[in-house]
Amino acid sequence: MRIYADHAATTPLSKTALEAMLPYLEGGYGNPSSLHSEGQRAAEALEEARGRIARRLGCTPREITFTSGGSEADNQAIRSAAWLGARKNKRHIISTAFEHHAVLHTLDALKEEGFSVTLLDVGENGRVTPEQVEAAIRPDTCLVSVMYANNEIGTIQPIREIGAVCRAHQVLFHTDAVQAVGHLPIQVEEDNIDLLSLSAHKFHGPKGVGALYARRGVALRSLICGGGQERGKRAGTENIPGIVGMAAALDESCERMEQEREHLTALRDQLIAGLERIPHSVLNGDRTHRLPGNVHFCFEGIEGESLLLMLDDRGIAASSGSACTSGSLDPSHVLLALGRPHEIAHGSLRLTLDVENTQEEVEEILQAVTEVVAALRGMSPVWRDLENGKRDFVIQ
Secondary structure, eight states, X not given: OOEEOBTTTOOOOOHHHHHHHHHHHTTOOOXXXXXSHHHHHHHHHHHHHHHHHHHHHTSOXXXXXXXXXXXXXXXXXXXXXXXXXXXXXOOEEEEETTOOHHHHHHHHHHHHTTOEEEEEOOXXXXXXXXXXXXXXXXXXXXXEEOOSBOTTTOXXXXXXXXXXXXXXXXXXXXXXXXXXXXXBOOOTTTTTOSEEEEEGGXXXXXXXXXXXXXXXXXXXXXXXXXXXXXXXXXXXXXXXXXXXXXXXXXXXXXXXXXXXHHHHHHHHHXXXXXXXXXXXXXXXXXXXXXXXXXXXXXXXXXOHXXXXXXXXXXXXXXXXXXXXGTTOOSOOHHXXXXXXXXXXXXXXXXXXXXXXXXXXXXXXXXXXXXXXXXXXXXXOHHHHHHHTTSSOOSOO
């Protein structure tokens, strides 16, 4: 029996979402842009799903644009805000040093186009303050982009307060909420959010579909040229099965949110307490302001890749950080932003739980991680140097 503890990378498709999708994978294959009956039935399903997602976010259906996922939504949100800013000769953007690469790489591209970017320090606990944001805003600032919850260390940002600062300065505020939607209560109006990105496969929906919320009056610039789908904001025939499945999965996740949060918080804290017993280990990110199912540790004297492979051999699926950078040999930019040294950042482990995980599975994970870390340290010349005093421990 395997234990899946990598839900931040992706979640399994829920039965509810699958059942909602099946009619549109089989008989309901119409194109929603077509005028015939088959097309109009697809169009009705499309708009019903748009309305359901809008209700969960506290916005109107016209403020929802469907995308291929969170990365596309991030790109469109940031590029649209930059385009709007440039029209007013405002070319300064504020973000953080530990955003998802969909944000950071878009900002890098905009810098080559003449924009300036300020990346805020997130501190050792992985949190940005509203005061930091306010201090960084300039007369030419056109956008602030701060992720709702970090995809690696799970820290939750003070989004409502940051949004209020942006509103006071009349600066657009975008949040990458891919890890938060379906897991935390979000109301875009109350949270002072102008633009929000989400992705279905993070809350038991299908892969390859997501959405972008854009507050009424914020004009989106389409990244894809073609037809007039999504009111001209995103060309390409809509993925009706995926969109319907996303709406069903989001409804289900929101309805079970409170019950699941209590269950997951208990498992998370049990896991943190057990891993902290391993000598020279450290929890990454804020202890309190973090996603209910997220646990992220560094272990001195080991390589994270070896840890993951040995855990996989023992039937445990985990990760060291973002699935989008799993092929990279570089240490996590998130951990470096926290101030972790390179050699410590390399020895990281992310365990992300969901409602299917049990207390017994957590106990099995704890035993496996403890034994694997000990085995890896036993083979490591670096660890021998640390034990013999030839090197100083970084993690006390």
